[in-house]
Amino acid sequence: MIEIEDELRSFRDMHKLSRTARYPLSKLLHIGILGFVIMAETALNGVFFARGSDAGLIGGAGIAIAVAVANLALGVLLGRWAVPSTIHRGIFRKFMGFVSLIVLPAAILFFNVGVAHYRDALGGDAPEMAAKLALASLQANVWDIKDIESWFLIILGCACSLGAAYDAYLMDDPYPGYGPLSRRAREATDSYAAEKNDLVAELTDAKGAEVEAMGRVRKEVSQGKGHFINLIGTRDHLRSTYETHLQHLESCANDLLRTYRDANSMARTTPRPAHFAEKWCLARPAEPTIDPFAGLTPTMFDNETDNVVAALEKGIADMNSAFLEAMAEFKRIDQLTTKDFEDGTAGKATTVAA
Structure with a gap:
């Protein structure tokens, strides 16, 4: 217990932290929120993809799950790594945090725009070539999205990803490494x-x-x-x-x-x-x-x-x-x-x- 308290004290001194760690006593609520987000996005994505696919709801389910998981992963990475890294005392870590703070939201937007192009192509004359057509359309004109529901798909994906980012951010103390170390000290105590x-x-x-x-x-x-x-x-x-x-x-x-x-x-x-x-x-x-x-x-x-x-x-x-x-x-x-x-x-x- 003395060693972990000394480690925590050294961590606070090194990173100039004068406050106690802020984190929820249980992560079950936040994990439950992430689970709800991925299920809700999967269901809504499934409806959007079903309208643009000849295979109907079943055909769109697999794509919907993949898109929801990708949005969730990008959101968690943004909220749990990128944002906390911007307040880190280490210069390199802080720099990477600010870079990620620019890159990850752009990646979320770009990914969901690509998904919208894919949905447009999936509802076209050659659904079997939807991936190639979506890539070509994306390269030709990023914002050339023809279906209003595809725009809703972009908004839904970005909203779910940002919601996951916010939930992941609240899942632990904002300063990197402070929450786990504080929990170890508390468990030892x-x-x-x-x-x-x-x-x-x-x-x-x-x-x-x-x-x-x-x-x-x-x-x-x-x-x-x-x-x-x-x-x-x-x-x-x-x-x-x-x-x-x-x-x-x-x-x-x-x-x-x-x-x-x-x-x-x-x-x-x-x-x-x-x-x-x-x-x-x-x-x-x-x-x-x-x-x-x-x-x-x-x-x-x-x-x-x-x-x-x-x-x-x-x-x-x-x-x-x-x-x-x-x-x-x-x-x-x-x-x-x-x-x-x-x-x-x-x-x-x-x-x-x-």
Whole structure:
């Protein structure tokens, strides 16, 4: 894109052009007009030639098409090459343009006068020799045209040719070569803009997805913090309840033993056994060897959670910063020139604030 812009800039400087190129966005309308001109002229020529030919409308169709195509070609050459060449900065091209501006209209007129002579000869006594007779008549007296319809044929041919010239002139910028080069530059710019927009959209989506993922993790960490604290509280409550229940069972067992021992002591004739005075102790199950919460306290978990949340927030901030830097790189690329690449200073180009 930079090269084509430099080429366009050099072209403008060389040819002293300070304006933008003027050309239609689509040539379909102008091509359609040329198509209409050639069809209309063919139809009208066919009618004129049919009246002067023994073969009728069919016999005149081939001649009409050939004449219409020739007039169209001369008109397009006049409008698309001769006229634009007159404003060219090159002396030789300008000279040839002015010469063509004289020669081509004369050729159009002379051609259509010749066609009129041919039509007159075609309607004569020897239509098979119409070409030779027309040439002889043309050499003898250019304006010796006998049929009024042949004069109409001259007017029609010249009008269609000049109309084609005007339409062809409007088909592109009047300065030779400026329109195609401007279109190439515009296509390169549009292509670059489309690719840039795709990359920006891709970067935006990637940044959004990463930020969303980190935000989701941050939310999960915050939710996990509350869940963890609830788990620790539930565990401590279950442990306390379990210990209380064991103590209750032990107390119930000792009450039963006391009742039994008292009754036994009253009924027996021997001395009371010494172990009757001992309290029975319920054996406690061993603590789990693996405790997932070993060494963790709500305060410690709060600190760790805060660290994780801070790291995630920093990651989100870094992601946004990297995204802004990438956007700044795109702006910097827009400002690079061919000289930056040739001098190796592409990486040092200064970004201008938007």
